[in-house]
Amino acid sequence: MTDLRVDLGGMRLANPLMTASGCAANGRELHRFFDIASLGAFVTKSVKAAPASGRGTPRMAETAGGMLNSIGLQGPGIDAFTAVDLPWLAGVGARVLVSIAGGDSVEFAQVAATLAAAPDWGCVAGIEVNISCPNVANRGLVFACDAGSSAEVLAAVRAVVPAGTPLFAKLSPDVTDLVPIAGAALAAGADGLTMINTVLGMAIDTDRMRPHLFGVTGGLSGPAIRPVAVRAIWQVHAAMRAGAIPMAPIIGVGGVRTGRDALELVAAGAGGIQVGTATFNDPRAPRRVLDELTDLLDARGVDRFADLVGAAHP
Amino acid sequence: MTATPHRHPDGMPTPTARAGDAVVHAVSPVVESTAVGEYHRLTLAVPGVAALATPGQFTALAVGGATSGLLLRRAFSIHRTRAGATPAADLMEIVVADAGPGTRWLTERRAGDVVDVVAPLGKGFPMPARPGGAAILVGGGYGSAPLFWMAQTLRSAGVAAHLVLGAATRNRLYGTEFGDSADSLQVTTDDGSAGVAGQVTLVLPALLADTNATTVYACGPMGMLRAVTDLARGRGITAYVAVEEAMACGVGVCMTCVLPVVGDDGATSMRRACVDGPVLDGARLRWSSIADGRVSVPDDAVGAPRPAGGAR
Numbered sequence: 001m002t003d004l005r006v007d008l009g010g011m012r013l014a015n016p017l018m019t020a021s022g023c024a025a026n027g028r029e030l031h032r033f034f035d036i037a038s039l040g041a042f043v044t045k046s047v048k049a050a051p052a053s054g055r056g057t058p059r060m061a062e063t064a065g066g067m068l069n070s071i072g073l074q075g076p077g078i079d080a081f082t083a084v085d086l087p088w089l090a091g092v093g094a095r096v097l098v099s100i101a102g103g104d105s106v107e108f109a110q111v112a113a114t115l116a117a118a119p120d121w122g123c124v125a126g127i128e129v130n131i132s133c134p135n136v137a138n139r140g141l142v143f144a145c146d147a148g149s150s151a152e153v154l155a156a157v158r159a160v161v162p163a164g165t166p167l168f169a170k171l172s173p174d175v176t177d178l179v180p181i182a183g184a185a186l187a188a189g190a191d192g193l194t195m196i197n198t199v200l201g202m203a204i205d206t207d208r209m210r211p212h213l214f215g216v217t218g219g220l221s222g223p224a225i226r227p228v229a230v231r232a233i234w235q236v237h238a239a240m241r242a243g244a245i246p247m248a249p250i251i252g253v254g255g256v257r258t259g260r261d262a263l264e265l266v267a268a269g270a271g272g273i274q275v276g277t278a279t280f281n282d283p284r285a286p287r288r289v290l291d292e293l294t295d296l297l298d299a300r301g302v303d304r305f306a307d308l309v310g311a312a313h314p
Numbered sequence: 315m316t317a318t319p320h321r322h323p324d325g326m327p328t329p330t331a332r333a334g335d336a337v338v339h340a341v342s343p344v345v346e347s348t349a350v351g352e353y354h355r356l357t358l359a360v361p362g363v364a365a366l367a368t369p370g371q372f373t374a375l376a377v378g379g380a381t382s383g384l385l386l387r388r389a390f391s392i393h394r395t396r397a398g399a400t401p402a403a404d405l406m407e408i409v410v411a412d413a414g415p416g417t418r419w420l421t422e423r424r425a426g427d428v429v430d431v432v433a434p435l436g437k438g439f440p441m442p443a444r445p446g447g448a449a450i451l452v453g454g455g456y457g458s459a460p461l462f463w464m465a466q467t468l469r470s471a472g473v474a475a476h477l478v479l480g481a482a483t484r485n486r487l488y489g490t491e492f493g494d495s496a497d498s499l500q501v502t503t504d505d506g507s508a509g510v511a512g513q514v515t516l517v518l519p520a521l522l523a524d525t526n527a528t529t530v531y532a533c534g535p536m537g538m539l540r541a542v543t544d545l546a547r548g549r550g551i552t553a554y555v556a557v558e559e560a561m562a563c564g565v566g567v568c569m570t571c572v573l574p575v576v577g578d579d580g581a582t583s584m585r586r587a588c589v590d591g592p593v594l595d596g597a598r599l600r601w602s603s604i605a606d607g608r609v610s611v612p613d614d615a616v617g618a619p620r621p622a623g624g625a626r
Contacts, residue, residue: 022569029566029589032337045569051617053584056603056610060562060570062416065383067562071569074584077617214608222385280563281376281385283339283432 002297003304006040008249008272009191011126011166013040013095016305017262017290020253020276021046021099021128021170022071023221024286026085027092030279034287037093043274044085046101046130049110051077056214061203066222066255067277068201070215073101073133078111082118090123097168099128103136105156113160126166128251129157129190132197144172144197147181151188158189168251170194173225173232182236183245192249193236194274196229222255222277229254230268237269237310257285259292266305267312338362342431344423345405351485353456354410354421355393356429363433364397364404369464370438370531370556370593373408374564376430377416384416386562389588391460391533392434406433409459409488435564436592439464439531439554441471448474448525451496452514452542454534455481456488460556462495464531469497476500476525480514480538483507515541522549529554532596536604543596553596559587574600574612582615 004015018041019030026044027036036042054074061068076084078100089096098115102108112127131143131150143149154169161167169185171178173196182193198219203212211217233252240247252270256262257278265273273293278285297305338360346357360373374387393407412418423429439460442449449468451461458479465475477496481487484507493499500517501509510517515538521527522545532542533556546553562568565588572584573591576598585591603610611618 023567025567025569032565033339053611053615053617053619054569054572055619056608057570057572058560058608059572060386060560060568062384062386062562065385067386069562069568069570072619074569074572074617208607214610223383277385280387280568282430283563283565283567 002294002302004294006271006306008126008251009166009168010164011041011097011191013125013272015040015290016266016272017286017293018097018251018272018274019043019279019286020274021130023276023279026081027089027094030283030286031092033283035092037095039286039290040095040272041097041125042089042094043097043128044081044089044099045075046073046099046133047075047078047081047111048073048101048103049078049107051075051080058213059215061212061218063201063203063220063222063224065224066220067280068203068213068218068220069198070213070218072215078114082114082120086118086120086123090120094123095125096123097126097128098124099130099170100157101130101133102153103134105153108153109156109160112157116161116165126168127157127161128168128170128194129153130170130197131185132170132172142172142174144170144181145175147184150181151184154185154188154190166191168192168194170197171232172197173228174200178232178236179239179245182239186246186248190248192251194251194253195236196225196232196254199225199228223257223261224255226255226261226264230264233265233268233270234313238313240269241310241313256289257281259289259294259296262289262293263296263308266308267310269310269313271306271309336366337432337435338366339432341428344425344427344429347421347424350409350488352411353488354412355407356410356420356423357405357407358429358431360404360406360431360433362401362404363406364395365401367392367395367406367434368438369460369467370554371434372436372564372592373406373431373433374435374561375420377419384419386416387432387564388416388420389435389558389561389564391457391556391592392463393459394463406431409456411456432564436588437590439556439593441468442473442529443552444528446472448476448527449529449531450476450478450518450521450525450527452478452518452530452532452534452538453480453489454514454538455486457534457556457558458489460533461531462489462492465496474525476521476527478502478514478517478521480534513541514538515545518542518545522546527551532556539596540601540604543599543601547597554593555596555599556592557587557594558592561588564588573609574603574615576600582612583617584611584615
């Protein structure tokens with residue numbers, strides 16, 4: 001039996017499998033299909049300071065091996081999240097990686113501070129800082145596309161959470177070089193990185209000859225982007241091994257549908273795995289991938305999951 | 315529910331939902347596939363579905379098999395369920411229109427093929443507020459699928475059920491042979507190839523007046539649902555409409571199928587059709603934000619984006 005326990009920058013989990021933010025709502029919906037507390041962690045939908053309606057529809061388009069989405073971070077706001085969603089998650093015994101978002105670093109900090117003050121803070125295993133959202137103060141440029149903006153947000157969150165709170169920066173693959181952005185996020189207070197967020201894409205409705213999505217552009221996800229995730233994780237983990245940036249845990253996400261897909265991200269350098277879009281196809285996907293990965297490692301006689309992280313690197 | 319241990323073609327065990335959660339997730343063998351006009355009626359073996367499902371609820375089917383590049387589930391109204399001798403022998407029927415590669419795959423399934431099924435999902439048709447009286451059920455195209463079951467449910471409860479089926483043309487009507495499930499049946503087609511030439515709204519005003527109906531149930535295109543809602547409101551009665559919104563998951567996690575709905579507190583919020591619907595009180599929908607395949611967020615909706623140039 002493989003030891004599946006992981007320690008991701010101080011975030012100690014029973015196993016490396018998680019949901020992906022925005023692909024699992026806040027727990028109740030999937031708990032009908034499997035016990036979400038059996039995952040290493042449950043990752044919540046990015047929450048902002050205030051309630052957000054999100055965008056109009058169509059919000060999604062199916063693509064080959066994936067989908068585009070343009071939801072617009074619809075959510076209840078941090079007050080309702082800590083009053084309703086977090087107590088429910090705590091009640092079922094889930095370990096929670098809370099994804100937070102904001103339009104500027106002040107909002108990120110406000111959300112993090114409210115979360116840290118919540119009665120159910122005890123079930124929070126860590127905070128995933130979704131910096132792949134538009135920076136209102138910088139012409140809507142995505143924070144994660146700029147090292148300085150990324151660092152500003154991470155530093156602002158780090159300043160308001162209790163010491164030792166594991167923080168993960170969720171990075172966008174839509175940049176020329178991920179390494180300096182990863183380095184800036186880590187230097188500013190991130191304990192680890194979650195990569196990758198969706199890849200910016202677009203679809204056109206050729207019957208109506210107009211953009212298919214109400215929001216015009218959207219995030220591409222699903223198995224189609226798995227090679228992009230593998231590449232991104234590989235490059236950043238390689239930079240860590242080379243000493244270009246500090247060694248830090250990477251939570252891999254992007255197109256994982258099977259245990260073998262998960263293993264591929266692990267071999268590239270991921271110490272944790274999130275299952276996102278595959279959940280839309282199979283509501284049991286996060287749990288199934290955990291079972292498949294467990295079987296795969298047992299069959300290979302692997303003693304410790306953690307020993308496989310980055311195993312494909314020379 | 316604990317499902318019968320059917321095996322996935324690739325050897326994976328049948329997925330099942332958790333006990334007590336009122337939903338079945340099963341790899342379901344196709345029992346029968348029947349071409350009906352331009353549609354296909356698919357009968358699936360879905361263990362335990364009969365005791366759970368009510369008219370107006372839907373099912374979400376994966377398409378293309380376990381390695382398909384088409385990831386998103388397809389949602390269908392449940393046409394009807396049939397209780398087996400044991401729950402393990404329960405059947406569920408849906409009506410499928412070939413509208414693209416995913417639905418075509420479904421229409422090509424034959425007896426013995428398997429489909430990954432989640433059912434039942436969402437909220438079905440509420441019964442009328444008061445017993446007795448009459449209700450009208452309006453179906454556009456294959457949107458009529460859940461209405462015959464609902465008509466029988468109404469009649470069992472002592473409510474007269476009057477059906478109106480409309481479609482562009484004869485081949486796109488569904489269920490004209492199920493007239494026996496209701497107290498009356500009227501048919502309209504845009505081209506006059508069957509029944510009255512015109513749309514359902516042509517015959518509805520007289521039917522509403524003649525039957526003194528207290529409730530209207532409708533399922534079909536958004537334009538029809540809006541028109542039916544307007545006619546019902548004109549008479550001060552309730553219209554329950556089953557919406558067909560694009561969904562990726564059907565189970566409440568993808569957040570793509572939202573509509574602006576007025577809540578009990580009077581505030582509009584973007585609600586998931588898969589969880590808060592698919593049946594909604596037509597009077598609660600913000601119809602002016604829904605047009606031409608798009609839904610915009612009303613400016614006064616909770617958390618609506620602030621107008622450009624406004625303060626954050």
